[in-house]
Amino acid sequence: MSPIHDQSYRHYGGTKAAPGHAWAVIATAGLRTFLRRRAFLGIMLFALFPFIVRAVQLYIAANVAQASIIAAGPQTFRQFLEQQDFFVFVITVYVGAGLIANDRRANALQIYLSKPLMRTEYIFGKLAVLVVFLLSVTLVPAILLLLLKIVFDGSFAFLRANLFLIPAIVVASLLQVLLASFTMLALSSLSKSARFVGILYVGITFFTSAIYGALYAITGTSRVSWVSIGANLTQVVDVIFRQPPRYATPWQVSLLVIIGLVAVSLSILERRVRGVEVVT
Amino acid sequence: METAVSPAAPSPPSETPSVVELDNVTVRYGTNDALANVSARFARGAVGLLGPNGAGKSTMLKALLGFLAPSQGHMRVLGIDVAKDPLGIRARLGYMPESDAHIPGMNAVSFVAYCGELAGLPPVDAMQRSHEVLQYVGLGEARYRNVETYSTGMKQRIKLAQAIVHDPDLLFLDEPTNGMDPKGRDEMLELVRDLAHNKGVSLILSSHLLPDVEYTCDDVVIMKKARVTAQGPIAELKGPAGRTFELRIKGDLPGFMQVLHGEGMTLRETDEDVVRVFVPGSGDQKAIFDAAARFGVQIRHLRSSVQTLEQVFVKAVGED
Numbered sequence: 204m205s206p207i208h209d210q211s212y213r214h215y216g217g218t219k220a221a222p223g224h225a226w227a228v229i230a231t232a233g234l235r236t237f238l239r240r241r242a243f244l245g246i247m248l249f250a251l252f253p254f255i256v257r258a259v260q261l262y263i264a265a266n267v268a269q270a271s272i273i274a275a276g277p278q279t280f281r282q283f284l285e286q287q288d289f290f291v292f293v294i295t296v297y298v299g300a301g302l303i304a305n306d307r308r309a310n311a312l313q314i315y316l317s318k319p320l321m322r323t324e325y326i327f328g329k330l331a332v333l334v335v336f337l338l339s340v341t342l343v344p345a346i347l348l349l350l351l352k353i354v355f356d357g358s359f360a361f362l363r364a365n366l367f368l369i370p371a372i373v374v375a376s377l378l379q380v381l382l383a384s385f386t387m388l389a390l391s392s393l394s395k396s397a398r399f400v401g402i403l404y405v406g407i408t409f410f411t412s413a414i415y416g417a418l419y420a421i422t423g424t425s426r427v428s429w430v431s432i433g434a435n436l437t438q439v440v441d442v443i444f445r446q447p448p449r450y451a452t453p454w455q456v457s458l459l460v461i462i463g464l465v466a467v468s469l470s471i472l473e474r475r476v477r478g479v480e481v482v483t
Numbered sequence: 484m485e486t487a488v489s490p491a492a493p494s495p496p497s498e499t500p501s502v503v504e505l506d507n508v509t510v511r512y513g514t515n516d517a518l519a520n521v522s523a524r525f526a527r528g529a530v531g532l533l534g535p536n537g538a539g540k541s542t543m544l545k546a547l548l549g550f551l552a553p554s555q556g557h558m559r560v561l562g563i564d565v566a567k568d569p570l571g572i573r574a575r576l577g578y579m580p581e582s583d584a585h586i587p588g589m590n591a592v593s594f595v596a597y598c599g600e601l602a603g604l605p606p607v608d609a610m611q612r613s614h615e616v617l618q619y620v621g622l623g624e625a626r627y628r629n630v631e632t633y634s635t636g637m638k639q640r641i642k643l644a645q646a647i648v649h650d651p652d653l654l655f656l657d658e659p660t661n662g663m664d665p666k667g668r669d670e671m672l673e674l675v676r677d678l679a680h681n682k683g684v685s686l687i688l689s690s691h692l693l694p695d696v697e698y699t700c701d702d703v704v705i706m707k708k709a710r711v712t713a714q715g716p717i718a719e720l721k722g723p724a725g726r727t728f729e730l731r732i733k734g735d736l737p738g739f740m741q742v743l744h745g746e747g748m749t750l751r752e753t754d755e756d757v758v759r760v761f762v763p764g765s766g767d768q769k770a771i772f773d774a775a776a777r778f779g780v781q782i783r784h785l786r787s788s789v790q791t792l793e794q795v796f797v798k799a800v801g802e803d
């Protein structure tokens with residue numbers, strides 16, 4: 204051994220993880236990045252407000268006999284998820300717009316993909332960032348509300364009578380979150396500007412709703428609601444919660460449109476997330 | 484011909500242990516061949532990948548990384564088939580891309596540590612290695628600055644840092660001195676040379692700058708228009724054992740050239756009345772003087788001429 208400590212380049216003698224875990228590294232770094240931003244923490248706290256209001260409603264309904272008018276039913280959980288649509292939209296734009304666009308701007312894809320990770324791992328890591336934040340304002344508070352309902356009632360009677368609520372909350376939340384996440388991630392892979400991607404997402408969301416509004420005014424029927432992304436989601440989630448559907452479009456059609464959107468998003472991601480951009 | 488370099492596609496030397504092998508590899512962009520039936524061997528140590536812009540150097544590196552799938556042929560890196568185990572290769576490989584590249588929103592130490600984690604290092608080790616390699620590449624003082632505020636030279640250094648943080652066995656360096664000032668360029672070349680010659684890291688240095696390759700590398704692969712036109716140890720490519728002389732005489736030049744040719748020397752006329760004479764073997768100029776004395780011509784000028792990598796390159800890419 205040399206008596207002089209080598210402060211220059213040294214070989215690494217420690218352990219290395221086998222390939223397959225890089226998505227977790229990407230996801231953790233992404234989550235940390237946003238949790239350090241005060242503006243984002245403000246949005247997340249604001250997104251808890253409907254949960255607090257609903258929790259108070261459940262408490263009063265369970266403890267004050269005169270307040271039975273506000274007693275919670277299965278539709279309460281459907282309404283809660285619908286209220287969270289706004290926060291899902293805001294968080295999707297705030298977090299998702301730059302997830303891939305910023306990497307494309309900084310040519311980071313060739314750095315990522317020169318490491319031992321597959322393209323699917325990269326996409327999954329980025330997707331996980333958005334999915335975790337969105338589930339924390341949909342699935343997590345909705346399940347907590349169900350638990351609070353049981354606690355405040357002091358019995359499992361409500362849950363036993365509405366056992367479908369657990370899978371309904373899980374499936375509806377996942378549908379809502381995955382549709383937003385895949386769509387936004389695909390849009391983010393199309394541009395190097397996060398701002399442009401954000402505007403594009405907002406534009407598509409409002410444009411499809413506006414088109415539906417115009418068609419409804421012309422035709423007088425809600426059978427054309429399948430052109431609106433939001434209406435399709437509403438239609439399917441209503442069915443999941445065993446509520447009467449709001450539109451005349453068959454829910455199967457709405458589900459097909461949602462599946463189609465996710466498939467198109469995956470196809471875009473497959474083409475755009477590459478170590479080298481080939482222009483022929 | 485006075486040189487060992489042939490403009491025709493050379494057969495790769497197979498006796499030396501190689502870290503990268505390409506066999507009849509073709510990569511197409513649409514209808515254009517970016518690599519056309521390329522066969523090459525990259526020996527251990529430092530190998531320069533030389534060629535004019537658009538020759539296919541970067542395409543070759545990207546194909547070896549698995550970014551581009553060849554339409555035909557086989558590639559092996561560190562003995563692993565690129566098509567079968569690209570992740571296994573990338574785990575042992577470091578890549579310094581040509582263009583500016585970083586992870587947005589991170590300072591240098593976080594960026595390099597992040598790259599280490601992506602390569603499989605535990606977070607604590609990745610952070611420690613990050614500090615070490617940033618010190619090594621000369622960014623120790625600036626390691627807490629956001630990478631986006633770095634100058635061009637600093638960005639080149641941090642690209643090298645992220646490529647070596649996980650201690651790769653093989654490095655792909657794509658134009659590592661691009662945009663650097665002379666001092667920074669010298670320092671970067673010193674780092675590259677140190678890694679290859681003192682730290683035991685094999686590397687492929689893609690560049691169109693001949694002095695960079697000549698200073699840092701022992702072997703070279705020269706490309707032109709998607710094909711390999713020459714490859715091997717630089718010393719060998721510069722010429723076989725022997726010496727080249729520039730010769731000017733007074734007397735019958737064509738006749739004297741025939742005499743020298745008869746003595747086993749190789750000759751090439753250049754501009755005006757100067758002839759390049761390659762004397763094989765020990766390369767003693769006495770053979771030229773003896774022939775001149777016998778033939779009765781007077782030597783007016785005789786100067787030893789050493790072939791440079793530039794001459795090898797010019798011949799290999801067919802420019803003169």
